[in-house]
Amino acid sequence: MRQTQIIMGMPVTVEIADVEAPQASFDAVFNNFHEIDARFSPFRPESEVSRLNNGTPASELSTELRHVLALCDQTRRQTSGYFDVRRRGRIDPSGLVKGWAIRGAAGLLRRLGHRDFVVDAGGDIQPNGTAPGGRPWRVGIRHPRQHEQIVKALEVEREGVATSGTAARGQHIYDPHDLSNPPVGVVSLTVIGPDIYEADRFATAAFAMGRAGVEFIEQLPGFEAYQIDEAGIATYTTGFNRYVAA
Secondary structure: OEEEEEEOOEEEEEEEOOOOOOHHHHHHHHHHHHHHHHHHOOOOOOOHHHHHHOOOOHHHOOHHHHHHHHHHHHHHHHOOOOOOOEEOOEEOOHHHHHHHHHHHHHHHHHHOOOOOEEEEEOOEEEEEOOOOOOOOEEEEEEOOOOOOOEEEEEEEOOOEEEEEEOOOOOOOOOOOOOOOOOOOOEEEEEEEEOOHHHHHHHHHHHHHOHHHHHHHHHOOOOOEEEEEEOOOOEEEOOOHHHHEOO
16 A cells, blocks of 8 residues: 655655555654655754754754764754854754655654555655565666666665655755865766665765765665766666665
8 A cells, every 4th residue: 555645845655555445544744744844854943953043042952863863963063064053153954854754754764564565755765574475675866867767676685775866855965164165067966875874974975976876875775876977877786786676
């Protein structure tokens, strides 16, 4: 069974391979996404992030927001500052919150007793178990300019798959070290990681590095990447091919 809602300005799809997945399981996931959007969206004037940006003291922050900001700071340190949620005096944790929310949704489904499912939010994907028929879940990497074309099909079971690029939202990722110059040379970077939270945060940082991003992922144990440059040439990490569907 599969259901989709538009949340956080993007389609969120939950597919559960159970023959009769209860509606309550879908509702629990979607409600959780709505709650996260209400708290963390910098575009909602009533959100806690917006209140923080408008001067609410840090001492009044919720435990959840303090936790997410700590994760953002950790990621900034791990990426030499290429992931940074602070820009011109404002905070936007969206680049981390999406993957964190997807991973949380997967954990929620496991606690509800589901074993075989996939959560997809805006093309960032967390599978679990196997697809109907007992095969690994298949994830397509879209051509960054010809959106109906799949350039690679991947097979994953528990690994998260995240793509950063300019195809869907235009140029929205910047090099925090030089905000006047967006990353050049790369139009799409797909990262496979131990889970979607890890894949998504490092995909964002690696894309901000430009052509050096795939080399950064190469050095991360347990991660693989597939990068497409402006000329349509693909570069990928040494272990990437083990995820490519036969």
